[in-house]
Amino acid sequence: MKNPEFTGFSRRTLIQGSVVAGTAGLMLTRPQPASAAAADFAEVTPLWPAPQTAESPAITPPLAALVLNKAGFGPRPGDIAAFNALGGDDAARLAAWVDQQLNPTGSDPAVEDRLAALLLSSEPADQAAYDTIDKTAEQLWTDHARSSDWQTRNRPVWQMERLTLLRGAYSQWQLREVLYDFWFNHFNVFGREFPTSGMMPEYDRQMRQHLFGNFADMLTANAKTASMLYYLDNYANTWPHPNENYAREVLELHTLGAIENYYGPVDPGTVGNNSKGQRAGYTEIDVFQFARALTGWAVSDTTDGSPDTGAFIFRPNRHYNFSDGPIEVMDVTINSPGGGESDVTDVLDYLAGHYGTARFIAWKLCTRLIGDNPSEAIVSSTADEFYNRRFDNDQLKEVYRHVLLSSEFQTAWGDKVKRPIETLVRAMRAADVDFTIRLDDNVSNAVFGRLDDTGQYPFGYEPPTGYPDEREMWQGSGALIMSWRAITYMLRQSSLVNLAEQTNTGIPAVNDRTPDNIVDFWMDRALGYALENAVRDRIVQFITDQLSGAAGSPINTDTTNTGSSSTYQRIIRAVVGLILMSPDALRR
Structure with missing residues (x-):
């Protein structure tokens, strides 16, 4: 019974039907469109069903790949080698990587250079692609939140949606982007309503300001934002x-x-x-x-x-x-x-400063970074770290360190699956896509349209709980198929990526471009480890079936022609998609 003195109901009681559980475990925030373009399925047809249980994975990747997939969005070319160069053994490498990531500098060149390049463009639309992200809170309120024009009101959140993916794909501070996603969902607000749509850059800034600081400061700052107050x-x-x-x-x-x-x-x-x-x-x-x-x-x-x-x-x-x-x-x-x-x-x-808060946040962090069923031992030790450092300015930083250096983080694998945003950003990183996601760009908007169909969209979850993180919420066929569509569309854009030519070293020479060699190269390139033999062999067979060739012989096509519309390029796009969307590759 609610006290009659109080007005208003919990927001959760007013939102019904926003998440629907299907028999296959599919979780969607809106009905799927009936008119999906058949062309998006033309190049790649799934060769296997989605994993439906939390059975042990067939393989556990090496530590570098495990860390970059769990505490980051996945490796880009060169990231595995860079991780392994940090120390003489896995313990030293992990400690050095964690220390780097917990102390991000103010600069992030790969992201900043892309934003700066837009300002040099002669296209007016490009000049305005990220024109709201540095506005003060008062400017955002006056120029956008209070505007009577719906496009002006929503322009800040549209830009922040794209900037969030841009940061995930290109930022060198991968842990920061993973933690930002964690805390945004912890303090979730719905991005498409007043005043959040116009104030999202400020909401983003105040959260990032406290990511590595003290939780009490983060909580109080969040309580004072216009977005949360409304x-x-x-x-x-x-x-x-x-x-x-x-x-x-x-x-x-x-x-x-x-x-x-x-x-x-x-x-x-x-x-x-x-x-x-x-x-x-x-x-x-x-x-x-x-x-x-x-x-x-x-x-x-x-x-x-x-x-x-x-x-x-x-x-x-x-x-x-x-x-x-x-x-x-x-x-x-x-x-x-x-x-x-x-x-x-x-x-x-x-x-x-309450120990119950320490327990609750410790459990959520361990669930995000380790697995859906973290042990009582790691939850308790993390809660103790959180509670004992409750007055420290770097409280959260040291709590993250405790989790990331734990034996459970280093050994747990496959209890979770990548959600659609993570799947798309991971594909962008693995394929080394050259893609400055921006507003007023047709390709960017098409990718976001497909992402919207997956059931996960930046700042798009209306209930205050934030997007679910548990495995069973995201392993249904609908989310996987729509994620596949988004990745396939992205890989087909020749202006974004040329998978056959972007790496001049290591790619099999023309005479060595056998189905086996191609699959082995792209497993290493896209994942940093090899998939189990049964999955690998099915991808090899896919290439063989497409070309009526033999697994041990060069593929039966002109592999010197690697243009965007060549047979070879279409095969590579299909192979990369199959690798990235294979069941084991979707684990984290």
Whole structure:
């Protein structure tokens, strides 16, 4: 039962049908279009079904490939060799790589050079391709969020969608991009509604600012963004008509979680303490009390005569007046008015430092970086690291280090599958695609259209839980087929990639371009390891069947003609697609 004093329901109760589970495990956010272009399936037809269970993989890749696929989006050509050059053994290499990735410099040349090149273009559309990403929060609010033109309102989020994939594909700081994805889903907002569509560059900046810092700082900064204040209705949380949406999700999703630490509609006095002497969990009354504390937290938007800037503002005249007694949220008691904004920050700091929050976030991080069923030992040790460093400025950095250097991270493989965005970005990296994804570009928009059909789209998940991360959510046939379409379309664009000619060294010489040699070369090039023999042999047989040749003989076509429309190039595109979409290659 909800307290009748409170208005509004949890956002999750209002969103039905946004995720549908099919019998094959398919998870989609919208119905699939019936008019899929047959041409997208013309070059590559899947040779195997999707893996449907979490059975042990046939192979475990070498550490370099394992790390780059789990703590990054996958290797680009040269990445495996660069990793292996970091030390004399696997332990030294991993430690050196983790240290590099945990200390990213301010520069990211591969991304920055691509953005800078657009500014030198003579095409007006290119000059405007990323014109919103560096605007201040107030500029975004004024120029875009408040605009009456829908294209102007949405231009910032459209650009950030593309920049997110661009960073994943080309950034040297791969761990940062993986962690950004993790935290965005932890603090999920829906990108296609007011004001988030116009404010997304600012939401992105504040999150990245705290990725390697202190969780309490990240939590408080997020609570003050216009995007979150509107998304979970706290802008409308006023006394004497409070709205509990944001208070509930902070407790259920952002800090303590709703599994171990939620006690339901019971007397808070009946809840015992945890091992740290803190109240063991929260109740419905704590939710209502926290909502009271949050009254008056809002956005400066002309209400009460405030300037229309979109900045965080505290409205004392709309804050709880203590007429019904103190605010009591678990172990925090606020007895009298006057604190105002600190009524909330005191609670947020308490929640950030609670051992239940440490447990919940440790479990989520281990689930993301290790597997869907991390052991109690690694979750507990990670929670202890999180809790013991709760006052440190580099708290999160050291928590990541703890997970990445654990034996479980180094040995676990295949318990998870790549989601569609990860599959597409991994393909871009493996094929070394030369593709500056941008707005107002037909190829970019076509790739994004196909990505939209997979059920995963940047900033496109409406419920506050963020996109699911568990294996069973993404291994259905629909998500795989639509991911295949996106990759196939991308590989067919001759302006993006010439798979036959982009590497002058190592590619089989003309007389050695047998089906066996081609498959072995591209497994090493695209994955950094060899697939199991049964899968490898099926890809070899695919080439043989296409050309009516023999596996040990040069393929029966002109392999000196490697142009984009040549038979050889079409074969290579098919082979790369088959390798990247094989069941083992989709594991992480």
